[in-house]
Amino acid sequence: MNYAYAVELKGVVKRYSEILAVDNVDLGVKPGEIFGLLGPNGSGKSTTLKMLLGLVQPDVGSVNVLGIDVQKDAVVVKRQVGYVPESPRLYEFLTGIEYLDFIGDIYGVKTEEKRVRINEYLKALELEGREGDMISSYSQGMKQKVALISAFLHRPKLLILDEPLSGLDPRSARIVKDLLQELKAQGVTTLMSTHVLEIAQALCDRIAIMYQGRLLALGTMDELRQRASMPESGLEDIFLKLTGTGDIRAVVEELLK
Amino acid sequence: MNWKNVSHLIRVDMKSGRLIRGRRLTRYRESRLFPYLLYGGSLVIGLAVGVLVGFIYRGVAAVADPQLMALFHQGLLSLFLSLPTLVLIYSLVFTMMQQIQRSGVKFSIQAPYWLPITWEEHTLASILANLLGFLLVSIIFTGSAIIVLSIFMGQVAYAVLTFFALLASAFMASALTEIFRILQVRFIGAVYKSSGRAAVWVRFVGSILFFLAFYIVYFFLTSGTGVLTFVQTVASAQSTVWFIPFVWLGMTLYSFINGLLVQALIFMTLSLLFVLSLFYTAVILNKRFGLYEPPAITISRGVYAPRTGFLGRLGFSTVEAALIRKDLKAFTRRRELMFIFVVPIVVILVPLLQSMGATAPTGVFLYLFALVFLMPSAIMAVSLGNIVIGEEGGAVWRIYASPISAKSLVKSKYFFVVFFSVLATAVTGTVGAAVFHPSVRAVLSGLIESLLLVFALGAVSLANGIKGADFTELPRPRMIRTAWGFINAIICFLAALAILAPIMAYGLARIIPFVSIKPLIDLYQAIVISAIIAIIIAFVGYKIAVKNARELLTKAEV
Numbered sequence: 001m002n003y004a005y006a007v008e009l010k011g012v013v014k015r016y017s018e019i020l021a022v023d024n025v026d027l028g029v030k031p032g033e034i035f036g037l038l039g040p041n042g043s044g045k046s047t048t049l050k051m052l053l054g055l056v057q058p059d060v061g062s063v064n065v066l067g068i069d070v071q072k073d074a075v076v077v078k079r080q081v082g083y084v085p086e087s088p089r090l091y092e093f094l095t096g097i098e099y100l101d102f103i104g105d106i107y108g109v110k111t112e113e114k115r116v117r118i119n120e121y122l123k124a125l126e127l128e129g130r131e132g133d134m135i136s137s138y139s140q141g142m143k144q145k146v147a148l149i150s151a152f153l154h155r156p157k158l159l160i161l162d163e164p165l166s167g168l169d170p171r172s173a174r175i176v177k178d179l180l181q182e183l184k185a186q187g188v189t190t191l192m193s194t195h196v197l198e199i200a201q202a203l204c205d206r207i208a209i210m211y212q213g214r215l216l217a218l219g220t221m222d223e224l225r226q227r228a229s230m231p232e233s234g235l236e237d238i239f240l241k242l243t244g245t246g247d248i249r250a251v252v253e254e255l256l257k
Numbered sequence: 258m259n260w261k262n263v264s265h266l267i268r269v270d271m272k273s274g275r276l277i278r279g280r281r282l283t284r285y286r287e288s289r290l291f292p293y294l295l296y297g298g299s300l301v302i303g304l305a306v307g308v309l310v311g312f313i314y315r316g317v318a319a320v321a322d323p324q325l326m327a328l329f330h331q332g333l334l335s336l337f338l339s340l341p342t343l344v345l346i347y348s349l350v351f352t353m354m355q356q357i358q359r360s361g362v363k364f365s366i367q368a369p370y371w372l373p374i375t376w377e378e379h380t381l382a383s384i385l386a387n388l389l390g391f392l393l394v395s396i397i398f399t400g401s402a403i404i405v406l407s408i409f410m411g412q413v414a415y416a417v418l419t420f421f422a423l424l425a426s427a428f429m430a431s432a433l434t435e436i437f438r439i440l441q442v443r444f445i446g447a448v449y450k451s452s453g454r455a456a457v458w459v460r461f462v463g464s465i466l467f468f469l470a471f472y473i474v475y476f477f478l479t480s481g482t483g484v485l486t487f488v489q490t491v492a493s494a495q496s497t498v499w500f501i502p503f504v505w506l507g508m509t510l511y512s513f514i515n516g517l518l519v520q521a522l523i524f525m526t527l528s529l530l531f532v533l534s535l536f537y538t539a540v541i542l543n544k545r546f547g548l549y550e551p552p553a554i555t556i557s558r559g560v561y562a563p564r565t566g567f568l569g570r571l572g573f574s575t576v577e578a579a580l581i582r583k584d585l586k587a588f589t590r591r592r593e594l595m596f597i598f599v600v601p602i603v604v605i606l607v608p609l610l611q612s613m614g615a616t617a618p619t620g621v622f623l624y625l626f627a628l629v630f631l632m633p634s635a636i637m638a639v640s641l642g643n644i645v646i647g648e649e650g651g652a653v654w655r656i657y658a659s660p661i662s663a664k665s666l667v668k669s670k671y672f673f674v675v676f677f678s679v680l681a682t683a684v685t686g687t688v689g690a691a692v693f694h695p696s697v698r699a700v701l702s703g704l705i706e707s708l709l710l711v712f713a714l715g716a717v718s719l720a721n722g723i724k725g726a727d728f729t730e731l732p733r734p735r736m737i738r739t740a741w742g743f744i745n746a747i748i749c750f751l752a753a754l755a756i757l758a759p760i761m762a763y764g765l766a767r768i769i770p771f772v773s774i775k776p777l778i779d780l781y782q783a784i785v786i787s788a789i790i791a792i793i794i795a796f797v798g799y800k801i802a803v804k805n806a807r808e809l810l811t812k813a814e815v
């Protein structure tokens with residue numbers, strides 16, 4: 001491992017016609033860290049995550065993942081990354097097992113290892129018995145489980161997860177959370193985006209808050225509390241204060257008029 | 258019935274055309290008139306055609322024999338009589354085909370289920386929305402043309418009545434399609450559920466047979482002699498089958514033209530009642546079975562044991578083999594992709610039916626053999642190459658996010674295109690050889706040329722298919738942008754001409770024996786030149802495909 005940061009963004013700018021999606025972002029995620037990327041809708045989180053895989057090209061700046069310039073060799077980066085997008089569309093004409101088998105092959109997982117790991121994950125996330133059904137008949141939560149397994153299957157060095165626990169039942173959500181902690185102990189870096197601030201507060205070592213494409217704040221929970229001058233507060237209050245969306249009461253009153 | 262709701266729902270359907278890849282959707286603006294231009298254009302063209310034919314009619318009427326003109330009048334009246342039934346069948350085929358292609362539409366059709374919209378409004382909007390586009394354009398064109406023409410011929414009343422009958426026929430057909438759609442959801446879903454592992458094959462074979470039946474009807478209706486035969490048959494036989502509700506509109510016209518006003522009124526009332534009964538049947542069925550839940554098709558049970566496949570031994574990497582296997586499953590399981598397999602079958606059937614019982618000269622049989630040998634695989638290579646990237650749909654993010662290089666992507670997709678097209682060559686070639694008994698030399702030449710076309714056109718259409726891929730899935734999977742579909746058709750046509758030119762220089766003299774021209778070139782020389790042209794086209798096409806794939810993976814647009 002010859003890199004100081006598993007993920008490193010330097011002066012990254014991304015513009016979609018008149019909309020500035022990401023505005024001069026500098027960010028470093030250390031190896032083995034669980035890093036939370038928070039922000040209101042449209043703040044540039046998903047665009048930032050996509051840039052890490054080369055799915056979106058920055059207009060300005062550089063993106064290095066696991067010491068590799070993504071723009072130069074995206075395929076090498078992708079091989080070492082597990083990705084779950086915000087609303088994963090799976091191949092609905094495949095069965096769950098066929099999809100995971102496909103993913104295993106795409107990432108070059110050896111046959112025996114693939115068999116063992118797929119069976120383990122299916123059992124853990126309670127998909128056993130439904131793995132032979134076409135994905136088109138799966139519920140949203142089941143699809144999310146398949147998407148998560150496909151991100152973990154090839155033992156990636158970096159996990160990029162956009163709303164990873166969306167639609168999961170409490171047991172599966174707990175398994176995924178514990179799994180992320182275990183993987184962290186093994187040196188796997190996780191970069192996740194979520195709107196569920198309790199999850200971010202409980203799981204993440206450091207948190208970055210994005211707003212209107214810019215990085216508003218970055219640090220541990222304590223550092224964020226200091227930054228917001230709210231020593232006893234939880235992440236939700238800090239988030240609302242920092243993003244300037246704290247005047248909730250007035251909004252609700254206006255709606256109830 | 259809240260007509261505003263119906264209108265809003267139809268407009269949603271019309272606006273679905275906006276979702277085309279490459280179109281800028283942030284701060285999206287469009288002309289309000291744009292969606293109606295197509296209909297306005299068909300009206301103007303219809304009026305112009307009517308005026309033109311009308312003037313020709315006047316010119317001819319001034320000099321022609323009155324008996325001939327009477328025959329012409331009679332012919333026109335026969336056309337009026339048969340048009341409603343013709344439009345009914347035509348609309349039925351089109352709306353059914355639209356329905357088949359809309360299998361991915363469940364997300365959009367579910368939205369009204371939780372909105373304050375009644376089933377009547379939803380059903381009516383669905384029936385009317387099916388008519389939008391080509392069908393409405395052809396009805397407007399036909400209606401306006403016959404009304405203007407009838408002014409010159411003094412038959413305005415008949416023409417106006419025919420126009421309304423056309424609209425009613427199209428509505429009738431669309432209502433029938435709606436009924437079919439709901440029944441399909443209910444009963445075919447049940448069949449899939451109960452067939453278990455065989456469900457995929459039940460669906461595959463069932464869909465292909467269904468497609469086949471409709472394509473044959475379609476070809477029958479769109480071939481010139483088919484329409485004429487149909488018009489003659491309907492015009493003469495309509496009154497003998499008056500008890501079939503589908504000809505009541507035609508019977509209304511028949512009665513009106515023959516001055517039987519009471520009978521015309523009765524058939525008009527019956528037609529209206531029939532249209533209403535179809536509509537309310539659709540509403541009742543929608544209320545009962547309309548909520549679509551995809552059946553859980555179980556394909557495999559038991560212990561999962563991954564296998565190392567045959568493709569690896571052919572020199573494909575694990576990634577490429579996985580992509581090919583995934584596509585094989587897509588084309589046998591996704592109903593909207595199955596039409597690919599039907600076109601070659603239809604292309605064989607049409608010349609076979611044409612040649613049946615005929616005592617045509619050998620040259621014509623040779624031509625038909627060449628057609629059966631070359632056309633299906635070439636069409637398959639062109640259409641498969643064109644959609645094999647776009648068929649990924651919204652799930653294309655999986656390709657973008659996976660460690661798949663542009664070269665691997667193109668290699669696997671190209672193999673898939675070539676594999677199926679070569680398979681089509683084998684099947685159609687065998688059928689062609691069995692039916693037309695060509696010489697061994699002709700079979701070998703056909704085989705080589707067919708393979709050359711497959712490899713070259715497959716590469717060209719794959720390059721275009723990547724460039725013009727459209728991953729939009731609602732209201733139906735688009736797979737390729739319309740403009741790129743046309744561009745591909747033109748380029749492939751020119752490429753095929755270039756590849757076949759040397760063979761044509763040799764073969765025309767044999768196919769047209771009564772034209773005494775000597776072959777311009779020896780057969781073997783022709784094949785070698787043809788092969789060189791095909792290899793160059795395939796090589797350039799493949800290189801462009803890799804370049805386009807690199808761009809596609811970099812831009813990663815969904």
